[in-house]
Amino acid sequence: MGVSVGFIGATTEELDRAEADPSWADTYVYELYADDGFPMPNRPYGGPDKAWAGLQFLFDETDVELEFLMDGFQILEDGTLFGWSAEQITSVARQLRATPWERLAAHYSPERMTREEVYPRTWRLDAEGELDWLRRSYEELVDFFTAAAAGGYGAFMSFSF
Template sequence: MGVSISFISATTRELDRAEKDPSWAEQHVSDLYGVDHPLPDRPDCGPAKAFGGLQFLFDEAEVSLEFVMDGFQIQDDGTLFGWTAEQIDSVARELRATPWARLAAHYDPERMAKEDVYPNMWTFDPDGQLDWLESAYEELVAFFSAAAERGYGPFMNFSF
């Protein structure tokens, strides 16, 4: 299965409650994902396993998004985080200002494999993996933009 990240929009009220009551948050997020998708009023996305490759490109291009460090921890085991609407708005603006070509210029499958960037499969199909990262990036930009436009923050689920 591996390590994976996903986002689903959350209201400020939900995030505040989640921070105070992590057991409620766990059930609530499970309920949100348990309904038929897509939820028209709840943008969601999952860079899934692509988060490691995207993080490498963000770091190299000096984009200030850090999947594992941004937001605030809700579950003590590190599986659920919340991000404020202000954080989402800021990240959305930065992502919209960052064209894919700027990130793709830093794609180095050999270096990524050598540095064991998750999920270390960069040299098996370098062109295909770059396309996969581009698709995940486009989904991420769309999610952050839609969430920001609606005034949402998200829950970030980190599964391993």
């Protein structure tokens, strides 16, 4: 299974209710993903899935101010569910759209990422393949934040381990 991060669009009302009633939020987010209609055409969702730590490494080397495990607000005490406001989503979307992949890729260092034990610790096995995986994950992340911002959504961020 592994450690992964995922986002799904959330309304302000849903985020407010989640903050007031975390147990509701836990059930609700699960039901969003388990619904027969998933993915819903009007509710954006996306990764970076298991690429989150590799992307975080690249973000930390640039001026992208996104920290998967620090941004947003914690909903569940076990750290598996967070809420991100519509304002945060819009701000991150703006940053991501202004950051071409090439600027991030310039900081890709399989040796250093291996030495620093950046999850999932596969960087030296297929360095070029892993870089391509990070690129695809970045593109999915940009797509999610762009769509969520355009729809006026905040987000639920799940952190699974």
